[in-house]
Amino acid sequence: MYIPLIIELLKKKNNILKRFSSQKGQIAVLIDPDKITGYREFKDFLDKVNFSGAHYLFIGGSSVTHKDFIRVIEWSKKLSKLPIVIFPGASYHISDHADAILYLSLISGRNPDYLIGQHIQSSNELYDMPIEVIPTAYLLIDGGTQSSVAYVSQTTPIPQENISIIERTCKAGLLQGKDLLYLDAGSGAKYPVSQKIINHLAQLDAPLIVGGGIKSKKDLLQAKNANVIVIGNKLEEDIDFLLDLEAFTQSSQS
Ligand code: 1GP
Secondary structure (H helix, E strand, O other): OOHHHHHHHHHHOOOHHHHHHHOOOEEEEEEOHHHOOOHHHHHHHHHHHHOOOOOEEEEOOOOOOHHHHHHHHHHHHHHOOOOEEEOOOOOOOOOOOOOEEEEEEEOOOOOHHHHHHHHHHHHHHHHOOOOEEEEEEEEEEOOOOOOHHHHHHOOOOEOOOOHHHHHHHHHHHHHOOOOEEEEEOOOOOOOOOOHHHHHHHOOOOOOEEEEOOOOOHHHHHHOOOOOEEEEOHHHHHOOOHHHHHHHHHHHHHO
C-alpha cells in the first residue's frame, strides 16, 4: 500500500525539470554508449567533463544495445556526480541508475511506434521505477544531413524555414501535456537549429532543449536562449571544446 507513495516521493527527489527551467544556456554532454570503447578511456573523458561546468549527462542513442546502455549508465553513475538523464532511442533504454528520463514523443513525425508504441513496451517497468519521467515533445528539424534518428524512426524532419509548422507542432505538444520541448537537428547535423527558431520557441511557456550539430562558440551563442544545449559529436572529435563550453557557461551565468 505504501509502495506507490514511496515511488512517488523518490520520483520527485531530483526534480530535473525544475533545474532545466531555472536557467538558460545550460550544457548537457550527450554520451552515446555505442561509441564508448573501454572503461579507462571513458573515465578520462568523464574526469574532464566533470570539471568543465557542464550541467548534465544525457545518455542514449538510436542504435544502442541494452547491454551497452546499462554498462555506460553504471559507469557514469560511478564516475560522475552530474545528473544523469536518459535520452532514449528505444523502449529498453531505462535504468534506475539515472535521475530522469526524457519521455520522448516524436511529434514531428507520424510513426506510431515513436508516438506511443515504444512507450507501451516499457510502461509497466518505468511506472514503478523511482526516476523522474519528463514528458517531452521531441521534434526533428532538418539539419542538412539524414540523421540516424530520422533513418531509424522513418520520419521526415521539419524544414527550418517552416517556423510556423514548428511552432504549431510545439504548441500541440504542450496542449497534449508535454512539459518540455526538444528541437533536434540530429547528431552530426551540418547546421544546427537556427537562432531565429530558438528565440521564437523560447517564448513559449516550457523549457527548451536544442541539439544537433553544435560545434563552435558561435553555435553556442546562437543557442543561448535555450534552457539546455546538447553537445555530442563535437566532444568525441575534439575534447578541447570543453574549454569553450566552460567559458560559455561562465559568461552565461554571470
Ligand atoms: C542531441 O543529436 C544531438 O540532440 C547531438 O548532436 O552529436 O551533433 O552534437 P551532436
